[in-house]
Structures are given as C-alpha cells and as structure tokens.
Amino acid sequence: MSKKHPVVAVTGSSGAGTTTVKRAFEHIFFRDGIKSAVIEGDSFHSLNRVEFREAVKKAEGQGNNYFSHFGPDANDFGALESLFKTYGENGGGKKRYYIHSEEEAVFHNERLSLSVKPGEFTPWEDLEGGTDLLFYEGLHGLVVAGEHNVAQHVDLGVGVVPIVNLEWIQKIFRDNAERGYSAEATVDTIMRRMPDYINHITPQFSRTDINFQRVATVDTSNPFIARDIPTPDESFVVIRFRDPKKFNVQFPNLLAMIDGSFMSRRNTIVVPGGKMGLSMEIILQPIIEQMMDERV
Numbered sequence: 001m002s003k004k005h006p007v008v009a010v011t012g013s014s015g016a017g018t019t020t021v022k023r024a025f026e027h028i029f030f031r032d033g034i035k036s037a038v039i040e041g042d043s044f045h046s047l048n049r050v051e052f053r054e055a056v057k058k059a060e061g062q063g064n065n066y067f068s069h070f071g072p073d074a075n076d077f078g079a080l081e082s083l084f085k086t087y088g089e090n091g092g093g094k095k096r097y098y099i100h101s102e103e104e105a106v107f108h109n110e111r112l113s114l115s116v117k118p119g120e121f122t123p124w125e126d127l128e129g130g131t132d133l134l135f136y137e138g139l140h141g142l143v144v145a146g147e148h149n150v151a152q153h154v155d156l157g158v159g160v161v162p163i164v165n166l167e168w169i170q171k172i173f174r175d176n177a178e179r180g181y182s183a184e185a186t187v188d189t190i191m192r193r194m195p196d197y198i199n200h201i202t203p204q205f206s207r208t209d210i211n212f213q214r215v216a217t218v219d220t221s222n223p224f225i226a227r228d229i230p231t232p233d234e235s236f237v238v239i240r241f242r243d244p245k246k247f248n249v250q251f252p253n254l255l256a257m258i259d260g261s262f263m264s265r266r267n268t269i270v271v272p273g274g275k276m277g278l279s280m281e282i283i284l285q286p287i288i289e290q291m292m293d294e295r296v
Contacts, residue, residue: 002088003294006133007153009084009141011041011208012160013070013167013201021160021212022137024280028288029135037131039083041138042098045069046076049119056192068189070196075140077148084153087127087134097122132292142204151207156287159208165220166230173229187224209246212280213238214273235273238264239283247287257282 010025012018029036047055052074059067067073083093099105099118108122109115116122127134142151142159151157162170168190175181175189205211214237216230241249244267254269255261258279261271271279 002155003291005088005091006155006291006295007084007088007136008036008133008156008158008288009136009150009154010158010160011136011139011141011143011204013139013197018137018160020277021158021280021284024277024284025135025288027281028285032285032289032292034132034288034292035130036133036135037087037093037095037127039095039134039136039138040097041136041140042100043096043121044076044080044138044140045074045098047074048098048121066192066195068193068196070139070193070201072145072148072200077140077143077145077150080140080143081148081150081153084134084136084150088153088155091127091129091131093127093134094124095127096124132295133288139201140204142207143200144203144207145200151204155291157204157208157210158284159205159211159213161205161211162214163216163220165223166214166216166235168223169220169226169229172223172226183224209242210283211238211240212276213240214276232273232276235276237271237273237276237279238268239271239279240265240268242267247290249283254279254282 008025010018010021028034045052052069055074056067059065069075079094083095086093097104097108099108099116099120099122101118105116105118112122114122140150142154142157144151161167171190172183172186175186176183214235216235218230218234220226220230241247244251251263251269255263258269258271258275260275261269261279264270
C-alpha cells in the first residue's frame with residue numbers, strides 16, 4: 001500500500017455491474033483532474049481464447065468440469081500482484097490488453113503496428129508515466145490464492161456484488177445481448193465456474209473497504225426463466241463499509257444528501273436503486289480526494 005502511488009481496485013464477477021462503479025470513478029477523475037493508470041482485469045488471464053477452450057476440453061477429459069476464468073489456473077495472479085506492488089513503490093509497472101472485439105483489435109493494431117485478433121493479448125508495455133493512481137477493474141482485485149496476496153497492495157477496494165440470483169439474471173441477459181450466447185450456454189458457464197466463484201471470488205468481498213450490493217424488490221427466485229432484468233427502481237442498493245473510520249465516513253451527511261436512504265446497521269446504508277450511480281460518486285469522491293491530499 002502506498003500514499004504516494006495509491007492502488008484502487010474495483011472487483012466483481014462477470015455480469016455483476018462493475019461498469020457502473022467504473023463510470024462513477026471516471027466522472028470523479030475528470031472533475032478532479034486525476035490522471036489514472038487504468039488496468040483491465042481480463043488482461044491478466046494466462047490463456048488466450050483458443051488456449052482457454054483447449055484447456056477446458058483437456059480438463060473435462062481428465063474429469064474436471066470446473067476449469068474457469070475465476071480460478072488461479074487461468075490467471076496470472078503473480079503478474080497482477082507484481083504490478084500492484086511495483087506501482088505502489090514507484091508508480092510504474094507493466095500492462096497489456098485482452099482484445100474482446102474487432103473494434104478493439106483495430107484500435108490496438110493501429111496504435112502498436114500489430115496484427116492481434118479478438119481473443120488474443122497485446123504485448124506487455126510500460127505504464128504511462130506521471131499518473132496519480134492505479135485503477136483496476138476486474139475479477140481479482142483483492143484475490144488471495146496460494147503464495148499470491150494481491151489484496152495487501154490495495155489502498156481502496158470496492159466490491160460490486162448483487163445478490164446472486166440478480167447477478168445471474170444480469171449475466172444471462174448480457175451474454176445474450178453482447179455475445180450472442182444462449183441462456184443454456186450461460187447457465188453451463190455459471191455451473192462450471194461455481195467452485196472457483198466460491199473459493200476465489202466471494203472471499204474478496206470480505207477484504208473490500210466498501211461493497212455495493214444491489215437487491216431486487218421483485219421475485220428473482222428462478223433467475224433462469226426471468227424475462228427481463230429488474231430495473232433500478234425495482235431495487236435497493238446495500239452499501240457496507242468495512243471500517244467507516246478509515247475514510248472518515250459521515251453517515252448523517254450521506255443520509256441528508258441521498259433522498260430515500262436509511263441505515264440498516266452501524267456500518268451499512270441502504271439507498272434506492274435509482275440512486276446507485278449518484279451514491280457512488282457522493283461516497284467515493286471525498287475518499288479519492290483524501291487519498292490525493294495524502295500523497296507525499
């Protein structure tokens with residue numbers, strides 16, 4: 001951890017809604033003129049798309065039906081820990097990009113004079129110099145596995161974790177809309193990931209400083225037959241602070257600024273689902289500003 005070169009990690013599983021909190025941070029960085037080194041969690045997978053599919057088939061042939069992107073066998077936790085540690089020490093480090101689409105391939109091929117394809121990685125390159133903080137968004141921002149402890153290098157950890165049925169509904173709809181996957185294929189992926197989800201994703205939410213958990217107020221008891229995603233107005237967001245004193249959280253001020261909010265526990269505030277983005281910015285901006293003020 002470092003006051004001079006802080007590391008901010010937003011972690012959540014696929015389909016959890018980490019994009020919303022990422023957008024909130026982008027607004028904060030823009031307003032405060034903060035220059036961030038942005039790291040995408042997918043770039044620390046250890047296998048490209050073809051290699052991953054081959055590894056899944058090999059694992060299944062050996063009786064292992066649970067090989068997944070959620071676990072250590074498909075990720076380079078050592079490289080991620082090294083990046084966080086190096087950045088905290090001197091503001092440097094290495095990054096690369098995982099190419100998700102043809103559009104991303106065109107952009108990076110022009111930028112680096114390459115010919116990478118979707119499902120592949122760009123080469124490792126140095127982080128841009130002179131950044132104020134490192135911002136990570138992905139699956140494993142606070143992971144601890146074997147000899148690797150990524151969480152120890154994080155200055156602010158944020159978890160985005162809807163109740164699990166809602167998370168599955170969001171993933172099923174996202175995978176269909178963005179990737180053309182059938183609901184059946186997505187359910188197979190959910191089942192394959194379950195052991196790694198339990199062992200490597202869920203424990204991170206006990207290490208985060210703040211969790212944002214969306215809870216639907218409509219029936220999501222069978223997420224596999226849901227016809228639509230519950231809207232923000234059909235939800236509440238439960239916001240839990242692990243240690244409110246760490247960032248001098250003033251609950252009376254939050255309750256006054258966020259209409260319809262209330263406290264459910266001494267370290268937990270609940271806000272209407274439609275106020276999720278606003279709440280994130282109200283809560284996170286003073287924390288980021290405090291971190292910038294403490295840089296030496």
